[in-house]
Amino acid sequence: MSYYTSVNFYDLLEVDPRAGQADVHAAYLRQLDLVSGNSLATYGLFVGEDVISIRQRLEEALHVLSDPERRRAYDLRMFNHSFVSPDARADTHAARPAAPAAHADGREARAGAVTEVPAPEPAEADAAPKAPAQHPPHAPHVDLHHIDGPSLRAVRERRGLTLEAISARTKIAQYYLQYIEEERFARLPPVLYLRAYLKQYAQALGIDPERTVNEYLKRREAAQSHQV
Amino acid sequence: MKPLHLSEAQTGDDRQREIWAIGSGKGGTGKSFVTTSVALSLVKLGKKVILVDADLGCANLHTCLGMHPVSQSLSDFMSGRVASLADVLVPTPYPGLKLISGAHDMLDIANPTHSRKSALMKALDELEFDYLLLDLGAGTAFNTLDFFLAAHKAILVVVPEPTAIENAYRFIKSVYFRYMRAVSKELKLRQLVEEAMDPKNQRGVHSVHDLIEVLAAADPAVGRRLREDINAMRVRLVVNQVRTVDDLTLGFAMRSSVEKYFGIRMDYSGYVEYDDVVWKAARAHQTVMHEYPYSSPARCVDRLTRNLMTNQQIELESVVTNR
The missing domain is CATH 1.10.260.40 (lambda repressor-like DNA-binding domains)
Structure with a gap:
């Protein structure tokens, strides 16, 4: 059909491949809103059943990108390496810098979410999961x-x-x-x-x-x- | 002779010389207001501008400029009464800006033949200007689409209303489909395009992207050419009568959706905020750009004009931080 079905999930949602969970979710809602039928921006744009397949595609994107394991597998398949998904850990394993090796896929690299008040030892927490082997080759160490x-x-x-x-x-x-x-x-x-x-x-x-x-x-x- | 301003001396020989066409899917979007205002903004920058009222049949740009109806018009050229377009070029109260008035009250002129249109485009191109602005009739009449395609820059004006948005998409689709029809010389391809123009077509062709795929399957060479051409083309969007932040961000959402669904490129070149001064100026036969140069619509138009000249777009970040 259109680019909606052929672009990768990141381009579909218009998020950076390194975007965190919150950004992915917000982007999904933004795109869903556009195809909801109430959106002024797309009034009269979509023809026939196209809107159904676009919505399915958006759901598929959220399904994959909101799950660290699925997202990593998708990244590897599409781009040959996994992007760091900064605050993924915050969702599932809040503040467990002690065991970073258990998540060798880079999602332990907790990041930019903490802009206002740095945690007591944020630099330490940040430095913890830095053993080079844990990172995909392209993610800057x-x-x-x-x-x-x-x-x-x-x-x-x-x-x-x-x-x-x-x-x-x-x-x-x-x-x-x-x-x-x-x-x-x-x-x-x-x-x-x-x-x-x-x-x-x-x-x-x-x-x-x-x-x-x-x-x-x-x-x-x-x-x-x-x-x- | 031109006065030798510094800016002109600097730009020298490689100054831009462009034809911009301004269209809209429906009437009442303020297209003529935007066109005349952009023209006046360009004049303010020291550019030599010609405004052409190409709304064949319902011309009224002279009124937007606070002028009385002009006796010479495009119809004199189209009907062959005058030999040269320069003969119908009239001065305006604004130095640097000239006007070619539209063909009013000449219904037969509203649908010129193809050869007549080509002759007109050629004659327009031979005039002396930095920027020539074509104010097209609203809607998707073939001659409107052809002028839109022939220009260097194609500008589409919408207002934040469902009917205007809906027709804008219809307009964009018509423009691209018309282009693909023109490129598809073979009968077989041409039939595919015509079939696709019907929204309920059997092949499920709804977007520019779909149609290119269908044509490429029938003739790979044509498909390649279309992909290249269409990738190089872009529609420049202007949202007029913006009242809220949502109205303003509409442009980003339209750009994103149209790119992904139609598979074409769109620039969000600018928006113009709603303000009563537009109405006041029109009532008084004045122009907003001159009577209210510091009003928000005038400043919006100045920004739009700069963006159009330099191929820039409205930045999402600048909008969000002002929120």
Whole structure:
């Protein structure tokens, strides 16, 4: 029939392949709403029985993507590797960082959902399931044993966030975020401002702000004393 | 001679020269208001603009510009009374903007032959302009569809009402099916297209995507060409008379649905907020762009115009954060 039946589930729901459960569900409801018959946007668009098969397809997408096991199998079949589905663990195994090895498919990588109030040791929780073997080859491996520009970038990318999105959320100019990631210290603002930027950036990524500020500023200091 | 503005000097020889066609599935969507406002917005940017009232049969763009009926019109050219289109080009009260008035009260002109239409498009292309805006008649008459297809950019105006949306989809489908019919030179293919135009057709062909598949099965070469062409084409959507955030986000939902169901590309180029100044200006034979340049409709039109010029779209994020 149409692209509704031929595109992959992510394109069908218009979500990022790394989207969490909540986003998948919201996207499903949004698409379902569009084909419900009450939607102004699609008034008179669908012909005949097409709308039935589109709805079936949407349900199928939700059925697969809302279940971590099914989703992983689907990812592997469609893309040859599994995407990290960040907050999948939050649904089924809330806060059990002690046993990450039991879920070797990457869904233990709990993420960006915690933007406002970081958990007591969020960086630890984040760092816990990082043994490289547990991750599919394409999912960026993040080492939060130390925090520096590249590791901030790696966390951001694993969250599926663009600099633009972080900038929109934190109101920090995109180029500053980029300089932070690239560790172009000379171009960064004075410490007072940088501290605030790092804190906000860390919060947006869901990692420990205090640790981020301390470790990053140390790196900056080290680099500068090295230069002199 | 043009005054040598900095912007003109900078753009130099590679300045854009485009024909934009503006259509709508039904009347009353404010298509003529949008067209004249975009034209005035372009003029404000120092562009040389020609407005063509191609609503053959019910022309009234002159009124939208606060002008009296113009004696020379497209009908003089179409009937051969004047040799050149330049003879029916009239100045407007707005420097930089010229008008070709429509063929009013000439019912026989409303359905020109194909050769007459080609001659008109060629003559239009030979005029001197940066942007030429074709205000098409509402609906899916063949000549409207043909002008829509012949333009560089095809702009579709809707309002957030079921009837307008429904007819917009009918319009889009008609445009693409008409195009596929034109490309399908062979009788066999042409019959497939005509069959598909019937919504209750036996093959279950409802969308552009479906029809391409059917044609590709009959003739792979034609199928390939259609896929390429249609991938390169896009309809640019304008939502007029926006009153709520839901009205505004309608464009995103339409774009998403039409792309997935029809298999065509749509840009959500802009929206125009509803405001009484539009009605006030019309009553007073004024233009919103000049009398109320800081009103929300005028600012929306300026943004729309920029988006159309640069192939940009409304960003969902900018809308959500304003919510």
